[in-house]
Amino acid sequence: MITLQNINKKFGKLQVLQNVNLKFNAGECIALIGPNGCGKTTLIKSILGMVLPDSGDILFNKESILRKFEYRNNIGYMPQIGRYPDHMTIGQIIAMIKQIRNSKDILDEDLIKAFKLDKMDDKQMRTLSGGTTQKVSATLAFLFNPDVLILDEPTAGLDPLASEILKEKIIKEKEKGKLILITSHLLSELDDMITQIIFMQEGKVHFHRNINELLESTGEIKISKAISKILKQKSHEQDH
Amino acid sequence: MNRIIKIVLLDILKNKIVLSYTFVLALLSWGSFGLEDNSAKGLLTILNVILFTVPLVSILFSTIYLYNSSEFIELLLSQPIRRKKIWISLFAGLSIAMVLAFLLGAGIPLVINAPDASGVMMLLSGCLISAVFVSLAFLSCILTRDKAKGIGVAIMFWMYFAILFDALVLFLLFQFAEYPIEEAMVGVTALSPIDLARIQILLHLDQSAMMGYTGAIFKDFFGTTIGLIISFFLLILWIAIPFFISVRKFNKKDL
Numbered sequence: 001m002i003t004l005q006n007i008n009k010k011f012g013k014l015q016v017l018q019n020v021n022l023k024f025n026a027g028e029c030i031a032l033i034g035p036n037g038c039g040k041t042t043l044i045k046s047i048l049g050m051v052l053p054d055s056g057d058i059l060f061n062k063e064s065i066l067r068k069f070e071y072r073n074n075i076g077y078m079p080q081i082g083r084y085p086d087h088m089t090i091g092q093i094i095a096m097i098k099q100i101r102n103s104k105d106i107l108d109e110d111l112i113k114a115f116k117l118d119k120m121d122d123k124q125m126r127t128l129s130g131g132t133t134q135k136v137s138a139t140l141a142f143l144f145n146p147d148v149l150i151l152d153e154p155t156a157g158l159d160p161l162a163s164e165i166l167k168e169k170i171i172k173e174k175e176k177g178k179l180i181l182i183t184s185h186l187l188s189e190l191d192d193m194i195t196q197i198i199f200m201q202e203g204k205v206h207f208h209r210n211i212n213e214l215l216e217s218t219g220e221i222k223i224s225k226a227i228s229k230i231l232k233q234k235s236h237e238q239d240h
Numbered sequence: 241m242n243r244i245i246k247i248v249l250l251d252i253l254k255n256k257i258v259l260s261y262t263f264v265l266a267l268l269s270w271g272s273f274g275l276e277d278n279s280a281k282g283l284l285t286i287l288n289v290i291l292f293t294v295p296l297v298s299i300l301f302s303t304i305y306l307y308n309s310s311e312f313i314e315l316l317l318s319q320p321i322r323r324k325k326i327w328i329s330l331f332a333g334l335s336i337a338m339v340l341a342f343l344l345g346a347g348i349p350l351v352i353n354a355p356d357a358s359g360v361m362m363l364l365s366g367c368l369i370s371a372v373f374v375s376l377a378f379l380s381c382i383l384t385r386d387k388a389k390g391i392g393v394a395i396m397f398w399m400y401f402a403i404l405f406d407a408l409v410l411f412l413l414f415q416f417a418e419y420p421i422e423e424a425m426v427g428v429t430a431l432s433p434i435d436l437a438r439i440q441i442l443l444h445l446d447q448s449a450m451m452g453y454t455g456a457i458f459k460d461f462f463g464t465t466i467g468l469i470i471s472f473f474l475l476i477l478w479i480a481i482p483f484f485i486s487v488r489k490f491n492k493k494d495l
Contacts, residue, residue, distance in 0.1 A: 045494075
């Protein structure tokens with residue numbers, strides 16, 4: 001569904017993405033993991049067209065997305081830190097996005113109810129806590145029933161209850177055959193959601209594997225343990 | 241009307257700074273007409289006030305507004321909207337708001353007290369000058385990511401056009417006083433939108449007689465219909481070129 005071909009991106013002298021080649025298919029739930037500053041968010045932002053790659057191409061349903069915008073109709077994006085105009089209220093933000101999208105499809109307002117956002121419609125964005133802002137971001141990402149969901153650190157800052165609601169919602173959407181892309185540091189949270197894993201380091205893709213395959217080859221049951229085993233092996237190989 | 245322009249415009253019109261700007265313009269305009277006994281003198285007073293405050297408020301307010309909308313821009317970018325459209329809508333919203341403020345504040349007293357060619361000229365130039373400085377604000381905003389630097393650049397633009405440019409022209413005039421530079425001066429004027437507006441209005445007030453030989457040359461050039469069209473065309477170029485550069489940069493910007 002989404003194909004990245006030889007993506008390179010430099011911020012000044014810093015090479016953030018280096019020859020990234022990836023393929024994401026519908027129906028998968030893919031976790032993008034790696035240390036801080038390894039280029040996860042830049043990768044996501046280039047899929048969204050917010051960061052323009054220096055070279056390479058990104059295909060969405062076999063069409064290049066560079067300099068296009070219509071394809072974003074099919075993407076729901078939840079940013080790592082949602083930044084919204086301070087003086088607008090939750091209700092106004094949601095109404096504004098609806099107005100901008102002008103979508104005639106049925107809206108998915110499950111999360112508005114689940115997070116009880118409709119009860120604080122007139123709260124201004126600047127008065128919200130980080131967690132509530134995340135709830136608004138999540139709601140907006142799911143609102144238009146997009147085929148692709150891109151979630152940047154979705155559960156960071158959410159309380160256990162809210163993060164459980166969000167996880168259930170993600171699983172539900174995955175079962176509908178949507179492509180879901182998640183970045184996260186909390187490997188333990190990912191266990192029952194994801195089908196594939198991508199590990200990035202210093203702007204390069206280290207590996208991209210199926211979860212079952214990964215667990216089998218390492219003989220672990222938990223993703224976090226499997227990953228740390230692989231990393232230990234790698235550093236061991238480098239030492240010798 | 242475009243949905244984003246509507247959102248931006250409504251947001252700006254709610255802003256208290258724009259309201260007080262309108263109020264101050266109205267106060268200054270009504271005051272100048274009330275203090276002077278004939279409308280030509282009143283117009284001259286307003287001219288100086290307008291050529292000083294309108295650019296300053298337009299460029300500063302727009303620059304700060306743009307920096308404060310960075311969140312809004314980011315939010316819009318993840319939606320299916322063309323990049324260019326976001327930038328153009330912001331420009332349209334800000335320009336319409338500044339022009340509206342000018343028309344409500346200074347336009348009404350102008351139409352009532354000086355309903356002649358010079359009044360209309362003032363109205364037109366005021367609107368164009370507002371848009372020119374909104375456009376320069378977009379340029380200074382895209383030149384740097386840092387808010388303080390961007391506002392600094394905006395203030396430099398204003399200082400240059402409102403104060404430094406005139407000083408430079410005076411300097412040139414004195415340095416080359418022995419040479420026939422009057423015609424060249426006409427060309428130099430095109431380099432400053434504020435001077436273009438000022439000369440147009442002065443010519444319509446028949447004050448050019450007081451400006452000596454240079455004034456006569458100006459009258460010869462800017463006083464004709466072609467001169468009028470050219471000077472308005474130049475003002476529109478002053479809107480289009482900075483904004484066009486900023487659109488191109490915005491299209492390539494990483495957010």
